[in-house]
Structures are given as structure tokens and as C-alpha cells.
Amino acid sequence: MQQARLDVVGIGNAIVDVISSVEDAFIGAHGLNKGAMTLIDSATADQLYDAMPSGTEMSGGSAANTMAGIAGLGGRAGFIGKVRDDQLGRIFRHDVGAVGVEFTTPPADGGAPTARCLIAVTPDAQRTMNTYLGACIELTPDDVDADVIAGAQVTYMEGYLWDPPQAKQAFLKAGQIAHDAGRSVALTLSDGFCVDRHRDEFRDLVANHVDILFANEDEILSLYQVDEFDAALQIVRAQVRIAALTRSAKGSVVVGGDEVHVLDAEPVDRVVDTTGAGDLYAAGFLHGLTQGRGLHDCGRIGGIAAAEIISHIGARPAVSLAKLVADRMD
Amino acid sequence: MQQARLDVVGIGNAIVDVISSVEDAFIGAHGLNKGAMTLIDSATADQLYDAMPSGTEMSGGSAANTMAGIAGLGGRAGFIGKVRDDQLGRIFRHDVGAVGVEFTTPPADGGAPTARCLIAVTPDAQRTMNTYLGACIELTPDDVDADVIAGAQVTYMEGYLWDPPQAKQAFLKAGQIAHDAGRSVALTLSDGFCVDRHRDEFRDLVANHVDILFANEDEILSLYQVDEFDAALQIVRAQVRIAALTRSAKGSVVVGGDEVHVLDAEPVDRVVDTTGAGDLYAAGFLHGLTQGRGLHDCGRIGGIAAAEIISHIGARPAVSLAKLVADRMD
Numbered sequence: 001m002q003q004a005r006l007d008v009v010g011i012g013n014a015i016v017d018v019i020s021s022v023e024d025a026f027i028g029a030h031g032l033n034k035g036a037m038t039l040i041d042s043a044t045a046d047q048l049y050d051a052m053p054s055g056t057e058m059s060g061g062s063a064a065n066t067m068a069g070i071a072g073l074g075g076r077a078g079f080i081g082k083v084r085d086d087q088l089g090r091i092f093r094h095d096v097g098a099v100g101v102e103f104t105t106p107p108a109d110g111g112a113p114t115a116r117c118l119i120a121v122t123p124d125a126q127r128t129m130n131t132y133l134g135a136c137i138e139l140t141p142d143d144v145d146a147d148v149i150a151g152a153q154v155t156y157m158e159g160y161l162w163d164p165p166q167a168k169q170a171f172l173k174a175g176q177i178a179h180d181a182g183r184s185v186a187l188t189l190s191d192g193f194c195v196d197r198h199r200d201e202f203r204d205l206v207a208n209h210v211d212i213l214f215a216n217e218d219e220i221l222s223l224y225q226v227d228e229f230d231a232a233l234q235i236v237r238a239q240v241r242i243a244a245l246t247r248s249a250k251g252s253v254v255v256g257g258d259e260v261h262v263l264d265a266e267p268v269d270r271v272v273d274t275t276g277a278g279d280l281y282a283a284g285f286l287h288g289l290t291q292g293r294g295l296h297d298c299g300r301i302g303g304i305a306a307a308e309i310i311s312h313i314g315a316r317p318a319v320s321l322a323k324l325v326a327d328r329m330d
Numbered sequence: 331m332q333q334a335r336l337d338v339v340g341i342g343n344a345i346v347d348v349i350s351s352v353e354d355a356f357i358g359a360h361g362l363n364k365g366a367m368t369l370i371d372s373a374t375a376d377q378l379y380d381a382m383p384s385g386t387e388m389s390g391g392s393a394a395n396t397m398a399g400i401a402g403l404g405g406r407a408g409f410i411g412k413v414r415d416d417q418l419g420r421i422f423r424h425d426v427g428a429v430g431v432e433f434t435t436p437p438a439d440g441g442a443p444t445a446r447c448l449i450a451v452t453p454d455a456q457r458t459m460n461t462y463l464g465a466c467i468e469l470t471p472d473d474v475d476a477d478v479i480a481g482a483q484v485t486y487m488e489g490y491l492w493d494p495p496q497a498k499q500a501f502l503k504a505g506q507i508a509h510d511a512g513r514s515v516a517l518t519l520s521d522g523f524c525v526d527r528h529r530d531e532f533r534d535l536v537a538n539h540v541d542i543l544f545a546n547e548d549e550i551l552s553l554y555q556v557d558e559f560d561a562a563l564q565i566v567r568a569q570v571r572i573a574a575l576t577r578s579a580k581g582s583v584v585v586g587g588d589e590v591h592v593l594d595a596e597p598v599d600r601v602v603d604t605t606g607a608g609d610l611y612a613a614g615f616l617h618g619l620t621q622g623r624g625l626h627d628c629g630r631i632g633g634i635a636a637a638e639i640i641s642h643i644g645a646r647p648a649v650s651l652a653k654l655v656a657d658r659m660d
Contacts, residue, residue, distance in 0.1 A: 018421075054398070054425040054646060057387035068384070087417040087443065091348075095384040113417065316384060 004183075005151035006102070007075040007290035011144070011174055012063025012158040013136040013167070014081035014105075015115040016088045017275070019127075019313060020055040022120040027128055032120065036193045037129040039163055040118075045132035048118050057088075058314045059095035060117055062158040062190060065276050065315045069283025069305055071100040072321040075290060078102040078148055080170075082139040088114035089135070095316070104145070108138045119275060121313065127275040137164040141173040149174050150181035153290045154212070156282070159190035162198040175209050184241075186212035188282055189219035196222060211241045212289070214282045220245055229253075244285050244299060246278060246306070254285075254299040263299045266307035266328070276315025280305040284325070297329070304328050334513075335481035336432070337405040337620035341474070341504055342393025342488040343466040343497075344411035344435075345445040346418045347605070349457075349643060350385040352450040357458055362450065366523045367459040369493055370448075375462035378448050387418075388644045389425035390447055392488040392520060395606050395645045399613025399635055401430040402651040405620060408432040408478055410500075412469040418444035419465070429646070434475070438468045449605060451643065457605040467494040471503040479504050480511035483620045484542070486612070489520035492528040505539050514571075516542035518612055519549035526552060541571045542619070544612045550575055559583075574615050574629060576608060576636070584615075584629040593629045596637035596658070606645025610635040614655070627659070634658050 027034045030051060040048065059068075067077040079096055083089030085107040092114060096103045115134040119127050139161075149155050155178040161167040175185045187210045189195050195202055202223055206213055213236065215223065220232040220243075229245075233253060236243045242256040251265040284305035288298035304325050305317070312318050357364050360381060370378065389398075397407040409426055413419030415437040422444060426433045445464035449457050469491075479485050485508040491497040505515045517540045519525050525532055532553055536543055543566065545553065550562040550573075559575075563583060566573045572586040581595040614635035618628035634655050635647070642648045 049424060052424075052428065054389065054428040055421075056644070057421065059384065091385075091387065094379060094382075098382065098384040314386070 004153040005076070006078045006148070007152065008067065008070050008154045008156050008286050009078040009080065009148055009152040010063035010067040010156045011080045011161060011171060013061050013115055013133065013160050013164070014064060014083045014092050015061040015117045015131065015136070016092055017058050017060035017117050017119050017315065018049070018055045019058060019119045019121060020053045022053060022122060024122050026120060027122060032128045032130065033193065034122070034128050035126045037131055037160070037191050038193070040130045040132050042132060045116070045118065045130070048130055052118060052120065056313070057091065058316060059092045060315050062160055062188065062279050063156060064096055065279035066156060066283045066286070067101045068096060068099045068316050069280045069321060070287050072317045073283065073287040073305070073325060074322040075287045078152060080105050080143055080145070080148070082108060082135050082143065083114045084108045084112065084135040086113050088116060099316070105143050108135045111135060111138055121273050121275070125271045125274055125310070127273060133164055136167065139164060139170055140166045141170045144170050144174045144177070146177050149177040150183065152183060154184045154186050154286055156186040156286060158188050159194045159198070159202065162194065162201060172209070184211040185209060186214065186286065188214040188278065189223060192218035192222045195219050199223065207239050213240045213243045214278065214285070215243070216246045216248070216278055242295065244281070244302065246281050252281065252299050252303060254295045256295050259295050261296045261299055263296070263303060266303040268307045268311050271310050273313045274310050276309045277306045279315060280309040280317070300329065301325050334483040335406070336408045336478070337482065338397065338400050338484045338486050338616050339408040339410065339478055339482040340393035340397040340486045341410045341491060341501060343391050343445055343463065343490050343494070344394060344413045344422050345391040345447045345461065345466070346422055347388050347390035347447050347449050347645065348379070348385045349388060349449045349451060350383045352383060352452060354452050356450060357452065362458045362460065363523065364452070364458050365456045367461055367490070367521050368523070370460045370462055372462060375446070375448065375460070378460055382448060382450065386643070387421065388646060389422045390645050392490055392518065392609050393486060394426055395609035396486060396613045396616070397431045398426060398429045398646050399610045399651060400617050402647045403613065403617040403635070403655060404652040405617045408482060410435050410473060410475070410478070412438060412465050412473065413444045414438045414441065414465040416443050418446060425646070435473050438465045441465060441468055451603050451605070455601045455604055455640070457603060463494055466497065469494060469500055470496045471500045474500050474504045474507070476507050479507040480513065482513060484514045484516050484616055486516040486616060488518050489524045489528065489532065492524065492531060502539070514541040515539060516544065516616065518544040518608065519553060522548035522552045525549050529553065537569050543570045543573045544608065544615070545573070546576045546578070546608055572625065574611070574632065576611050582611065582629050582633060584625045586625050589625050591626045591629055593626070593633060596633040598637045598641050601640050603643045604640050606639045607636045609645060610639040610647070630659065631655050
């Protein structure tokens with residue numbers, strides 16, 4: 001097998017986040033699904049935006065956040081996703097490039113505008129996400145560059161790709177190319193509602209196409225429709241080579257073959273905004289893995305990266321993750 | 331004189347800020363004027379943006395920040411400025427409206443895109459601003475609504491309006507309408523380089539058209555080309571009804587008729603980003619003034635609002651200014 005050119009290539013929805021702080025009453029008044037990611041159409045996006053307080057725009061997207069995290073940790077990351085050739089698309093392209101992520105997917109030159117996610121952050125630091133997919137629906141298998149996929153140790157994909165109609169085909173194509181090249185395929189289940197929308201397909205995917213699975217407790221319980229974390233753990237062990245299951249303040253559980261690691265959450269002074277916690281856990285974990293570290297260390301690096309991201313607003317790192325991990329892992 | 335419908339209407343450049351944290355070396359490497367606002371053309375904006383780290387977008391613009399501050403303090407504020415009908419223009423319109431500022435200037439439906447200011451924040455919390463004026467150059471006297479101006483206690487304008495060619499005519503028209511209606515005209519000199527560009531016109535303006543002047547130490551020294559703060563103070567006293575001169579950590583000096591107040595800076599735990607300090611000082615001051623408070627209290631409210639804004643990234647308030655001032659002014 002050839003030397004890999006990239007550590008990880010991520011495929012995901014290319015989204016600009018619009019983040020506003022709201023009171024709890026806002027969530028109820030607008031019928032939002034607190035803590036979840038809900039898909040909204042263009043008209044609903046306009047209405048909700050009109051109602052939201054003044055905001056801050058930051059590039060986001062789950063897999064893109066993860067790739068930014070890997071680059072911030074010193075890894076070599078690439079991204080495949082679709083923006084339009086508009087102002088928000090330019091912002092997305094700039095930001096992912098500025099942190100060192102390779103992003104060569106051509107923008108759509110017509111059709112829907114670049115996707116945005118209207119995020120309402122409540123005083124309890126939860127984020128309620130409302131995504132207008134926009135140009136993301138234009139991502140097709142043609143956007144999957146076989147050389148990029150075959151040249152990456154891991155191809156990482158977000159479950160959210162099952163929402164835009166053709167993106168899942170792009171995912172399946174990429175997974176096939178990766179496996180044919182002897183590479184690994186990783187998936188995050190993204191969120192519990194996303195699992196609800198696509199449960200049967202996700203079960204098949206996990207059983208037959210995925211080597212490394214990321215999920216939080218909600219998502220893994222939903223996937224196997226069980227009530228107890230341990231029950232889900234026993235099922236998933238048999239399905240994938242590695243599963244990294246995050247449990248918020250309870251830390252994470254990592255299983256791989258005979259190995260099981262139960263890791264405490266890293267300390268955080270104050271949880272400000274949980275947006276991106278799972279994305280950055282995956283970044284830390286995959287960076288560890290592609291650097292040849294053991295599963296225990298991969299889980300810890302994931303926890304450190306997640307702890308950083310929830311200590312401030314936004315889902316991209318605010319400090320050097322590479323330095324932070326070097327300090328903490330001594 | 332009729333009861334005023336608004337406390338203050340601001341006229342200014344409608345700008346979206348793109349804020350990135352950089353090391354000091356970045357400033358030198360790109361030949362930027364540290365701490366100042368420099369005008370750049372479209373090509374330079376593209377080049378500089380390409381070089382900048384991943385950023386955060388927030389609505390800005392000096393006078394617009396001041397109006398947002400007044401609304402946040404519980405005052406009735408309006409804004410006149412020009413965006414294009416593009417994504418950044420929509421963001422600007424949303425954000426200024428969301429805090430309760432009336433903004434009815436129609437967007438340009440062609441020509442240059444909405445203005446943006448590329449802001450590099452160095453570790454010493456200084457901001458170096460590079461502004462591409464874009465659609466701001468389309469602001470003309472036709473955009474000045476006489477009813478809005480005549481219905482506001484104070485018309486507040488930023489010196490930066492002297493950069494786009496027709497905006498100054500809009501300012502002069504507004505000033506005339508305000509005075510004819512028995513209202514007050516306020517001006518901020520904006521920054522030292524702006525004073526350099528327009529010194530003669532600014533002197534005439536201050537002497538003949540302005541009732542209330544805001545300036546920091548650099549700006550007032552530059553306006554009168556003197557070396558000592560006190561020298562500038564003696565000159566400006568004779569020129570305007572009220573002058574509020576800010577001196578960063580040294581606080582502010584307020585003069586009006588026989589009154590002189592020398593106010594200490596409000597305490598700040600940690601200065602994170604000085605963007606908007608002057609804008610929010612003006613907001614607090616004008617809010618006090620339009621609520622009928624004395625000059626001492628106006629200066630203190632300005633100082634409290636400025637202290638809040640420099641304790642975090644961005645030039646729009648992160649907490650309720652009304653509550654903050656109520657707590658501090660007890």
C-alpha cells in the first residue's frame with residue numbers, strides 16, 4: 001500500500017453557522033427541537049432568521065469541523081463538500097483553507113445558496129440547530145475524487161450526508177474506493193434525529209461498510225433501539241473494528257477487538273457552547289489513530305479536543321490544539 | 331418643537347466585520363497600519379483575506395455599532411447606511427434590526443457588494459482594520475429621510491463618511507435638516523488617519539456644523555495639529571457645545587460650556603479586543619444625554635459601555651447594557 005498523502009479526508013455538508021444566544025423561551029416560542037439538528041426549508045430559514053437575535057457567523061459543518069480539528073492538531077486533512085459561489089461559500093472556503101485543510105470540490109455556480117445552520121444557544125450551553133441545506137444538495141458522486149480518497153488513511157463521513165439525496169451515493173462511492181485501496185472508513189451517526197430518519201440504512205452501513213464508528217449515547221441507543229448503554233455497546237462491538245462512544249460529562253467508551261477503554265471526561269472550567277463537541281472528539285481520536293497511537297490515547301486526545309471546543313462559542317478551535325494536547329498528554 | 335420619535339439616528343458606513351486573531355508578525359508581513367483603519371480596494375481585500383486566518387463574521391460599522399449600543403441601553407435608535415442586496419447585506423440588516431435599531435435605507439440592487447472590514451486582532455488586543463467600502467459608496471443625499479432626521483433628538487455621524495464621495499453630502503444635508511428642526515448634530519472623528527485625510531474639512535465641520543464632538547486623544551491632537559492633550563482641549567472647548575474626549579486607560583474628559591469633567595476609565599478584568607470602544611463610549615454618552623442626564627453621568631455611562639465592549643471579541647454588546655449601567659450607576 002502506498003504511503004498516504006493525507007491522514008483523513010472528510011465528506012460532509014459545507015455549512016456556515018449563524019450563532020445567536022437566546023433565552024429558553026425562544027426555543028418553545030418557535031417550536032424548535034432543543035438540542036437537535038432539524039432540517040428547514042428556505043422559507044422557514046428566512047422566518048427563523050428574522051426572529052433570531054443578532055448573531056455571529058462562523059464556518060461550520062460537522063465533518064468540516066472535524067477536519068479543521070485534525071489540521072489544528074498537526075494532521076493532514078482534506079474535505080469534500082459543496083458550497084455555492086456566493087459570499088457565504090467564499091467564507092467557508094477561506095476558513096477551512098486557512099486552517100490548512102485541502103478543499104478542492106468545485107462550488108456550484110447556480111441553484112441554491114451556500115448552506116447555513118441557524119444555531120440558538122441557550123443559557124444551559126445547549127445548541128439547537130436548524131439547517132437549510134442549500135447548495136449541499138448538489139453534492140454528487142462526481143465530486144468524489146478517487147485519488148484523494150485512495151490517498152487518505154481514513155475517509156470520514158457524517159451521517160447528515162443521508163439527508164441530501166445524492167450525497168449518500170457520494171459517500172458509498174468514497175467508501176468503496178477507500179476499501180479497494182486498503183484504507184479505513186469512519187462514520188459519525190451525527191445525531192439522534194438523523195438516526196431516526198435513516199435507521200435501517202445506518203444499520204446496514206455500520207454492519208457492512210464502516211470500520212470506525214463515532215456515536216454519542218443518544219445516537220447509539222437510537223440505532224439499535226435499546227434503552228441501556230451497555231446493551232448498545234455489546235451489539236456495536238461485533239459490528240465494527242473500532243467504536244468510540246461519547247457520553248458527554250461521563251466521558252467516552254472505546255471498543256476495538258478485545259480492547260475496551262472507559263475514559264473520564266476532560267476537565268472544563270465552564271461549558272459555554274456544546275456545538276462541535278462530537279466533531280472535535282472525532283478529530284482528536286482520528287488524529288491519534290493516524291499517528292499510530294493506541295485506543296486509550298486516541299480517546300483521551302478526543303476528549304481534550306472536545307473539552308476545548310465546549311469552553312467557548314463556536315465549533316472551530318480557539319487555541320492551538322497541538323500544543324494543548326502536547327501539554328495535557330505528558 | 332415636536333416630541334422626538336427617536337433619541338438618536340446614526341449615519342455611517344454599513345459594514346460586516348471579518349475578525350481574525352493574528353500574531354504580531356502578520357501585521358508587518360502584510361504592511362498593515364497597526365491600530366488604524368485603512369481603506370483597501372477590492373483586489374487588496376481579496377489578497378488580504380486569502381492570507382488571514384479563519385475568522386468570525388459580525389455586523390459592524392462605527393455609527394451602526396453606536397446605534398446598536400443605544401438600543402441595548404434602552405434608547406430609540408435609527409440608522410442610515412447602504413448595503414447591497416447580498417448575503418452580507420442581509421446579515422447586516424438582520425443584526426441591526428434584531429437589536430431594535432430602525433434601518434430603512436433601501437439596499438443597492440447592483441454595483442459593489444456589501445462593505446466588509448478585515449480586522450486583525452493582535453495578542454495586545456489592538457485591532458488593525460482594513461476596509462473595503464463596497465456598497466457604501468452608493469450612499470447619497472437621497473438616502474437621507476428628512477422626517478427621520480427631524481424626528482431624532484440627535485443626528486450622529488461618523489467621520490469615516492468623508493471617505494465615500496457622496497456620503498459627506500448626505501451628512502451635510504442631514505445636519506442642515508437637524509438644525510432646521512432644532513435638533514443636535516454629533517460627530518465622531520473616527521480615527522487619526524481619517525483626520526489626516528480630511529483635516530481642513532473636519533475643522534470647518536466642527537467649527538460650523540457640529541454641536542457634540544467625540545474624539546480620542548490621537549484624533550483631537552491630529553485635528554488641531556498640537557502635541558499636548560490640554561492644548562487640544564482648550565481649542566475644542568471654544569468650537570463645540572459639548573466635546574467628549576476619550577483617552578483609553580486614562581478615561582475621558584468631557585467639556586461643555588463652563589463644565590469640565592475628568593473621568594477615570596471603568597475597570598475591566600481583561601482587555602480582549604478594543605474594537606468598538608469609541609463607538610460604545612459614544613452610545614453610552616448619547617444615551618445619557620438624550621435621557622436628560624448631566625455630562626458627568628453621560629461620560630460614566632459611556633465608560634461603562636466601552637468597558638463592556640473591550641472585554642470580548644467584537645464591537646456589539648454581549649450582555650444587556652441597560653442592566654449593566656443600572657447596576658454600576660447605583
